[in-house]
Amino acid sequence: MNTSAKRALIPLGIFLALAALLFYGLQLDPRKIPSPLVDKSAPEFSLPDLKDPNQTLTRDILIGQVSLVNVWASWCPSCRQEHAELMRIAREHGVRVIGFNWKDTRPEALAMLQRYGDPYALTLYDPDNKAGIDWGVYGAPETFIVDAEGIIRHKRVGPIDAQVWAEEIQPIVARYQGGKP
Amino acid sequence: MIRTQTQSLVAALTLAGALLTAAPAHAFTLEEFTFEDPARTQEFRDLTGELRCLVCQNESLAGSQAGVAQDLRKEVYRLMQEGKSRQEVIDFLVERYGDFVLYEPPLKPSTLVLWFGPFLFVGFGAYLLARTLQRKKAEPEQDLSEAERARLQQLLAKTGDQHD
Numbered sequence: 001m002n003t004s005a006k007r008a009l010i011p012l013g014i015f016l017a018l019a020a021l022l023f024y025g026l027q028l029d030p031r032k033i034p035s036p037l038v039d040k041s042a043p044e045f046s047l048p049d050l051k052d053p054n055q056t057l058t059r060d061i062l063i064g065q066v067s068l069v070n071v072w073a074s075w076c077p078s079c080r081q082e083h084a085e086l087m088r089i090a091r092e093h094g095v096r097v098i099g100f101n102w103k104d105t106r107p108e109a110l111a112m113l114q115r116y117g118d119p120y121a122l123t124l125y126d127p128d129n130k131a132g133i134d135w136g137v138y139g140a141p142e143t144f145i146v147d148a149e150g151i152i153r154h155k156r157v158g159p160i161d162a163q164v165w166a167e168e169i170q171p172i173v174a175r176y177q178g179g180k181p
Numbered sequence: 182m183i184r185t186q187t188q189s190l191v192a193a194l195t196l197a198g199a200l201l202t203a204a205p206a207h208a209f210t211l212e213e214f215t216f217e218d219p220a221r222t223q224e225f226r227d228l229t230g231e232l233r234c235l236v237c238q239n240e241s242l243a244g245s246q247a248g249v250a251q252d253l254r255k256e257v258y259r260l261m262q263e264g265k266s267r268q269e270v271i272d273f274l275v276e277r278y279g280d281f282v283l284y285e286p287p288l289k290p291s292t293l294v295l296w297f298g299p300f301l302f303v304g305f306g307a308y309l310l311a312r313t314l315q316r317k318k319a320e321p322e323q324d325l326s327e328a329e330r331a332r333l334q335q336l337l338a339k340t341g342d343q344h345d
Contacts, residue, residue, distance in 0.1 A: 034279060103252075136277040138235040
């Protein structure tokens with residue numbers, strides 16, 4: 001191939017490179033914002049228990065074993081969508097799932113758990129987004145993986161399904177579960 | 182058939198009209214956030230105008246109607262009433278939500294390309310332009326050869342005929 005033919009291919013090359021870059025850009029979801037809290041200590045909180053208003057739950061409940069902290073609300077359709085998967089995870093995998101009921105009302109939240117089942121070992125009740133801001137929550141569902149020392153190891157934005165569990169969540173949970181004797 | 186189409190069109194327009202005129206049940210405004218010092222009120226408005234709402238990312242915290250935006254406006258208001266400075270409020274939010282709350286990303290290693298990439302492109306373009314001009318200067322366009330000159334005359338004569 002002579003030089004001018006090679007030169008003629010340069011625009012095509014630039015076009016292909018640009019197309020690949022933009023195509024990659026299309027795969028990204030701008031709503032998935034990386035959390036600055038990953039690998040940091042889980043924020044302190046003091047919230048009532050959803051089921052027992054007299055009980056106050058604090059960050060101490062996260063210490064001792066790996067937990068999934070699942071932010072949910074009864075008004076959130078995607079939360080209902082992932083509910084069955086959370087039930088399965090809690091039942092079959094023995095992972096402790098902590099509910100973080102967010103910007104909801106107690107009667108509606110309890111009604112949802114009664115209707116679809118309750119995968120949560122404990123449920124924090126945060127109707128006014130008091131602790132939600134400290135956790136950087138900006139939508140539901142969101143799920144944090146918190147290790148036994150209370151350090152946030154991962155944040156998932158959006159619902160969990162079987163594939164997300166197998167590919168994204170379980171490997172991290174297993175890594176931190178394995179770390180403890 | 183036409184009749185039903187017209188009917189559904191009318192129905193659709195009526196619905197659209199109703200939706201457009203219906204005011205939201207309760208719209209959030211900035212009116213409720215006032216400070217004794219008008220300068221602080223202005224500072225609050227400027228600051229929320231510069232922070233990005235995470236739910237609707239093309240909206241500022243000041244303009245968004247999302248529930249989370251209202252919570253964050255209240256939080257910014259609370260912090261400012263506690264006497265926190267502009268930078269302290271920004272740090273508070275970045276600590277929790279990341280750089281995404283800022284419209285203007287901070288200068289750090291991961292954003293260097295973002296900040297200086299455009300200048301690289303301009304520099305590269307300037308280099309190409311300079312090089313091309315240099316070449317042009319070094320080897321000026323060749324004059325027409327005798328054969329080309331004759332052919333040109335021929336072509337010009339032909340068009341001239343047509344116009345006559």
